[in-house]
Amino acid sequence: MIPLANPFDLSGKTVLVSGAAGSLGSATARACAGLGARLILTDIRRPDDLAEELHAAGTKAQAHQLDTTDRDAVEACIASLGPLDAYAECSGIYSKGDWRDGGDWDALYQRIMEVNVRGPINMMRAVMRGMIDRGGGKIAIVASQAGRNAGTTLDVEPAYVASKGAIQSLVRYFARQGAAHGVTVNAVAPGPILTPMLRASGQPFDLSKLPTGRMGEPEEVGGPMAFLCTAAAGYVTGAVLDINGGLHFS
Numbered sequence: 001m002i003p004l005a006n007p008f009d010l011s012g013k014t015v016l017v018s019g020a021a022g023s024l025g026s027a028t029a030r031a032c033a034g035l036g037a038r039l040i041l042t043d044i045r046r047p048d049d050l051a052e053e054l055h056a057a058g059t060k061a062q063a064h065q066l067d068t069t070d071r072d073a074v075e076a077c078i079a080s081l082g083p084l085d086a087y088a089e090c091s092g093i094y095s096k097g098d099w100r101d102g103g104d105w106d107a108l109y110q111r112i113m114e115v116n117v118r119g120p121i122n123m124m125r126a127v128m129r130g131m132i133d134r135g136g137g138k139i140a141i142v143a144s145q146a147g148r149n150a151g152t153t154l155d156v157e158p159a160y161v162a163s164k165g166a167i168q169s170l171v172r173y174f175a176r177q178g179a180a181h182g183v184t185v186n187a188v189a190p191g192p193i194l195t196p197m198l199r200a201s202g203q204p205f206d207l208s209k210l211p212t213g214r215m216g217e218p219e220e221v222g223g224p225m226a227f228l229c230t231a232a233a234g235y236v237t238g239a240v241l242d243i244n245g246g247l248h249f250s
Helices: 023-034 048-056 071-081 104-134 158-179 196-201 219-228
Strands: 014-018 038-043 061-065 086-089 137-142 183-190 240-243
Touching (some): 071 104, 086 104, 104 158, 137 158, 158 183
Parallel strands (some): 014 086, 038 061
C-alpha cells in the first residue's frame, strides 16, 4: 500500500451524517467538513441551518428530512444519494421513566429501542449494501458509556442502557460482515457530554467523580467520529472507543 500524504484528509469524500441536527451530529459534521468532506445531513427535522452554516464556510452540504425508524423511507433516501464513502450514525434519544411502574414506560421503551436500535439497523442495511458493492467504506456510530457500565455514574433509564448495549453488539456484528469487503464499522462510547439531551434529563453530575474535573464537549466526540471516517482508521474495525475523561476504562 502506498502511504497517503495525509491519511486524515477527507477531501473528495462524501460523508453521510444522520442525527445531524443534534449536538453530536452537528459536531461530527463540522469535524468532517474541516477535513474537506462533502456532507449529506439527515434528521427527523431537516437540518437546513447546519447545511447553510457549512455552505457559508465553503463546504458542500445538502440537508434531507429522514425518520430512520421508517425502513421504506431510509431505503428510498439512501438509494437517491449516490455513492457514500463514510457514514456517521449520530441519531439517538434519551427519555426518563420509571421502569418499575410499567404503564407509560412500555411506550417509552418501545420508542427508545425504535430510534436507538432499529433506526441504526435500517441505516446500516441500506448504507452497507452500496459500500460492499463498491468494495469499501467507513461507518462510525455513537454508542454510550451506559452500554459499557450500565450507566452507574448517572441514574440512567434502563431502556437507554439496553439500546446502547445493543449498539455495541451490532458494531461487532456489522464489522464482521463488512471486513472482507473493505468496510470498517466502529463506534464511540461517550461518557457525560454537555449536550441539550443531558441537560433536559435533569440529571445532576458530581464533577469530582471525573478525573478531568469536567464534562466533555460535543466537539470532543465529533473529532473521534471524523477520525473513524478517515483512511487513518483503515485497520480499525469492530472497536468501541471510550470518550469519558478517564471515568471508565474498557
